[in-house]
Amino acid sequence: MTDQDQKAGSGATALQAGRDIIIQHGMTPEQMTQIMVSMARTLSTYQAEAREEADARLASFREELLRTFAEPGKANPEAFRDPDFQYLLNDSQESFARSGDEAVRDTLVDIIARRSLEKTRTRLALTLNDAATKATNLTANEFAALSLIYVARYTIRHNIGTFEQFCEYVKNNLIPFVKDISREQSSFGHMQTQSCGSISLGQADLFDLFRTSYGGVLGVGFDRAQLESHLPDGKKNAMDMLLIPSLHDASKLQPAAITFDVLKSKASETGLTENELQNVWNLFVSTIPPLNELLPPIISDFESLTDVWNNTLLKNFDLTPVGIAIGHANAKRVIGFDAPLDVWIK
Template identity: 30%
Template sequence: MTETPQEQTAADGSVAMQAGRDVIVTNTTGLTLMEARQVAIDVFNANFIRLADEAASIASARADALREKFFDRLSRENPEGLQQAKDPGFQHAFYTAQKEQARTGDADLGDMLVDLLVDRTKHSERDIRQIVLDESLNTAPKLTNGQTAALSLIFLLRYTRNNSLLSHNALGEYFDKYVKPLASKLATSTASFQHLEFTGCGAVGAFQFLPEQSLENNYRGLFLKGFDPQEINDRDISIGLDRRVFMPCLNDAAKLQVSALNEESLESHLASLSIPGEDVTKIKGLFNATKMNHEEIRAKCVELRPYMETVFDAWSSSNMKNFTLTSVGIAIGHANIKRIIGEEFADLSIWIN
């Protein structure tokens, strides 16, 4: 088979591209926003399948919308990432996002793909985060919104902790902001979790993990039943009723509690006060002895926000309680939360490094 010769000309300073199929840009000069946008358009046009008239117009409009959202986010969050447009690996990732958005037209998916792409521009080296983000861009379009919501809730309640939740009001607002948007969308069927396993987002195991465990470990200070002041003397705590260490109980104003959110913060606080070692052991014992059980924790959460009953029921009656996330499941859950709250969330590198 003979090849058809191709010719083209380009003005000074412009980027000339032609291909029978893939378009890869390898020039080493810095790209402007306009040039980077044109690279994305050319890669998409060179690789996306040719569709009939109306379908082609729809697909093109969807890809255009994703590109504009991406470059808008990138210019605000990581302007230096613009130079990633020259990298073949990133071009492939960007094309994947455009292709899937053009195919599905799902607005929520599109926003999540944009978030994953922006994170992808922050990793120019071929490290674990880059590999995970590339795989997540391929995997996210294979999931329903309900499956993505399940990944996000598992990620949130099993893998994260918010040390600013120092009151029941703060906890309720946290539920409103992060949990409520997911609660009504959760996919809980066995088939849904089989598919999540198939796509590499996680695995259903024998070990069970309930939200009550996470709430107990991370926010124990909000779920203490309190103790009588006499308990300090009975336990022979030498510092006595030190207001730096003890406070009125959040759940029973007639009693006291240890002033700490969790064991880690308690240890740090006591160390900063130079509390004697023997007292530290006794105070920790008091902190753990007065905690609520799981049923009481659940009841308190439902008291604060009645919709939490639905969350607890969905978790305990489905494979959510047995599901462990992979790095890809974490990345997708993380990106979906960022999409929902509409603001900066903790960096993915905390969990994938």
């Protein structure tokens, strides 16, 4: 037998034995059961509170949806008889009850209303079904990015005829999305995983987009000698019927067109070939000054727009039909944008 001698400090327990000893530390099963029962009682209270919150969100969703369906031409109430539409509606309600995000609610309502107008199983109907599902997995950051890309890259405003109108377009249709766009690459990766688009190696330069779509109100213009140097002999005056004083300098000239395609459509009787017209248009486009010099004095947040475009993956992100549908719906919510969605999804 071995002598054993132990000393224990205050508050400690000393154990000794002549063979192995099993020591049980921590909570007993009875104590753990008591804690879990108490937690269950607390959870039931939380469940009741969550149910109340969910009911409030569902009421908000229904109210907004019914308001939209009450507007003539915005939606088709008969769609409620369609099982596929009912499934979409139920799924959307449950998703909003979980998120509670008003941006999600309003975007879903717009998608649902647009979906109700599709009476058959069209590609657009399927895209809108998918868009409603994907939209609930996005944040305000992704909504803003999809809308800015959609408006800037996939749409053209045909009612712009002056530089002032172009400035209003930028201020009212592009700038509102800038503040919500995330600069994190993970935001764009998330949109890609939700089938809203793909990150491309190619880049869409914002200035190039403006020059292509609205060049006719951006160029300073050319003089007569410059014009004639870009026209072949015998056609020096062929452009006369298509010229106006420059919008920026009345002493200069410019084509009476907002884009090259518009110029081509007007030039059928000039006798100029497409290449000859392109030469004149290129001359005019070359007089467009850097837009960061042209716009900031007029649009205070323009530099923020160019900064977020140039320094995030906005310029690299190509939208899928689902991304277009969500970007379209959110643009309608934020800036009141409205155009037939079947222009892009057919």
